Amino acid sequence: MSSSADLSALCLVESYATASVHSSEVNALARKKHSHGCHSLPPRFLRHADEQTIIGMHSIIRALAVDTQDSRDMSNDAVIAATCLAGQPSAARTMIGLRDKGPVAVTPHIVPQCSLHSVASAASVGFGMHGPNFGVGGGPHAPAEGFLLALTLAPMLARTSPSTRIWLVCTGWDQQPSLDTNGSLTNDPVCRGMTFVLKPEVALPIDNTLPHIQISSLKNASSPDILPAHGRLKELCEQFETGIHTTVAITDTCTIEISSLSSIRPSSRSNKAVCQKEAA
Amino acid sequence: MVSEQLSRVVITGIGASTPLGNSFDEIGDALQAGRSGIDWYDAGTFNRLQKHAAANVKEALIPTEKDSLVPTEQFEKSSRIEQFMIGPAAHALTDAGINPKANSLEQRKRIGIIAGIGAEQLKDWERDFLDSGHDVFEASRQPSLVHRVAQMLGVNGPATTVAAACASSGYALALGKTWLTTGLVDACVVGGCDVLSPTALAAFHNLRALSRRDDDPKKASRPFDQNRDGFVMGEGGVFFVLERQHAAKARQCKIYGELAGIGMSSDASHMVTPCSDPVQASRAITEALADANLPPAQVDYINAHAAGTPVGDAAEAGAIRDAFGAAASEIPVSSTKSMSGHLISAAAVFEALACLVAIKRNMIPPTINLDNPDKECCLRHVPHQAISSPVHVAASNSFGFGGSNLCLILKSAA
Known part of the structure; x- marks a missing residue:
């Protein structure tokens, strides 16, 4: 086999936001109007959606709220959604229905709303994004895999469609839902979402003061400063909030570098009022 | 610009476990003869109809001694969806003349794997639930199938699962190509797998997406025909090995075609x-x-x-x-x-x-x-x-x- 080639995949971070909600509050969040500026989800769009889809759409709205562009055109954009163990409560209730009442009780929404592609597809349909949409991960490595695929898709998009942005939406539970045998929740875990708006870049190097993500090679990616690929989304969000550079391991020798995002944190942005309103 | 050397990507290995056969030639013969792999299928206790037309895999592809990557005993203990990934992925690597376990660690880190699987956890939870398990009530954060199989095969490069519903494995191929053209890996195992399951059959049936013809299962799948009334579900797994063309030519290995x-x-x-x-x-x-x-x-x-x-x-x-x-x-x-x-x-x-x-x-x-x-x-x-x-x-x-x-x-x- 040939030796390693240098990888030049890089994206600027144009916006970034996180969102979280307790499981008991998800239904109320789904009924809320999801809009910012000229972008809004159709009414009742989330009525059959999974918890991770709801929080994912909410994190997109928050990313729009702190965006540098007032009226972003999303029509050519791509969306990658990295979810971890999505659809579990719905799956439990569906299987109980299947066992107790037979196949007639299986909701047809289980496939479109609780599969790995569901969050990405909801974003594409809901916000009118015509670029590629797909889900990634499904398990504990999901956020790291999402960053990796965004970066490896970036060079192709930068070459063929320079105005395209990649919306990377990561979702997961801080603690996985626990259900009794009737399908009722016995805990109230936090569901978390995180959205990056990424601009694929062809040319290297870039101005390092601009928020960006890139792939890099290391001789040894097992340093304690490097977050493991299977880390929880909560830890990743907390790391970003500290405003320091973050490194996530993909393999023993390959990492994702995420520069400081402090310049795009809501508190440092001119549309603070919007963010405060959103937070309220 | 992506150089010509990086941009051309070819298929050098194929492994398959499908309703039409488990080898390139066997599947080719079925396609050429116009032979259907669809039959009546028993979904067990949870059948939606008395009769379901479906294309199931009669015998999953078992990694042979020649594949030597996964012990038969380990394969037999695996779930059906795991088997649809392990067998074809192992065979595709052997077919390409790549044995990761015989390679150096550095070389193994240059082999990636991308699996197109739309609802892996749903299938795992369902299998466990129908076996009286409780995983769906107390889900654990165990690594995805692609990571488990990568470890089995000795593939130490990046690994991921992608999903775009019925286009999932196509996205795996497309993204595998980007991994090669960006220089992330030197070879990439790409493909997808899926299994027939009671929940999926019931959900697609309730969506009115499946054919409801109950005369002859082999006549149920009728694309482009004016009497078509839905699709017929199938199952299986197919994996390719992708490499850059110049590297494949330098290795003088078989090339099936260019992506x-x-x-x-x-x-x-x-x-x-x-x-x-x-x-x-x-x-x-x-x-x-x-x-x-x-x-x-x-x-x-x-x-x-x-x-x-x-x-x-x-x-x-x-x-x-x-x-x-x-x-x-x-x-x-x-x-x-x-x-x-x-x-x-x-x-x-x-x-x-x-x-x-x-x-x-x-x-x-x-x-x-x-x-x-x-x-x-x-x-x-x-x-x-x-x-x-x-x-x-x-x-x-x-x-x-x-x-x-x-x-x-x-x-x-x-």
Whole structure:
């Protein structure tokens, strides 16, 4: 086999936001109007959606709220959604229905709303994004895999469609839902979402003061400063909030570098009022 | 710009476990003979109907001693979906002449793996639940199938699962190509797998997406026919090994064909129903042709996604006419789902395999059961029987729930 080639995949971070909600509050969040500026989800769009889809759409709205562009055109954009163990409560209730009442009780929404592609597809349909949409991960490595695929898709998009942005939406539970045998929740875990708006870049190097993500090679990616690929989304969000550079391991020798995002944190942005309103 | 050396990606290994057979030649023979892999299927206690037409895999591909990557005992203990990944992925590596476990660690880190699987956790939870387990009530954060299989195979490079519903494995191929063209890996195992399950059968049935014909299962899958009434579910796994062309030529290994172009777009219209406006599906085809640097008229065969649904087939026919223009009336089109059923997550890679068969044999596989082509699906169909015709370039379409559109362009290696 040939030796390693240098990888030049890089994206600027144009916006970034996180969102979280307790499981008991998800239904109320789904009924809320999801809009910012000229972008809004159709009414009742989330009525059959999974918890991770709801929080994912909410994190997109928050990313729009702190965006540098007032009226972003999303029509050519791509969306990658990295979810971890999505659809579990719905799956439990569906299987109980299947066992107790037979196949007639299986909701047809289980496939479109609780599969790995569901969050990405909801974003594409809901916000009118015509670029590629797909889900990634499904398990504990999901956020790291999402960053990796965004970066490896970036060079192709930068070459063929320079105005395209990649919306990377990561979702997961801080603690996985626990259900009794009737399908009722016995805990109230936090569901978390995180959205990056990424601009694929062809040319290297870039101005390092601009928020960006890139792939890099290391001789040894097992340093304690490097977050493991299977880390929880909560830890990743907390790391970003500290405003320091973050490194996530993909393999023993390959990492994702995420520069400081402090310049795009809501508190440092001119549309603070919007963010405060959103937070309220 | 991506250099010529990096940009050309070829297929050097294939492994398959499908309703039409478990080898390239066996599947090729079935496609050429117009043989259906669909039959009555018993979904067990939770059957929706008395009779379900489905395309199931009679015997999963077992890694042979020659594959030597996974002990038979370990394979036999694996779940069905695991078997549909382990067997084909191991065989694809052997077929490509790559034994990761015999390579140095540095080389193993340069092999990646991407699996197109749409609802892996749902299938795992269901299997466990039907076996009286409680995983769905107390889910654990265990690594995904792709990570477990990568470890089994000794593949130490990046590993990921991707999903775009019925286009999932096509996205795995497309993204595998980007991993090679960006220099992330030197070889990439790509493909997809899926299994028939009571929940999936019931959900698709309740969506009214499945055919409800109950006369002859082999006649249930009728893409482009005016009497089509839905698709027939299938299962299986197909994996390829992708490498950069110059590296494959330097190794003097067998090359099945080139993955010459990829095009991806989204309808952004509906979570389930395909968009009746063909513009975005057509755009995926046009972008794939542009990526391959080929004009529409140079395509010798189109393997349509056409699953046999009333809306989807007509929408795709419109997209083909839109993208290929005048050439659409000249290029033979068929849907191999008429024989294989719809392999869901594995459908796109299976159909890419069908294109490679067409290229190797200079043969266009037929759309069986196409007795009365629908006027809304006006194309140059190949009904009932395969035809001999030179095939240098083939296009394969895949469309999924959530409006994902994908087109792959495959070229002969010459």
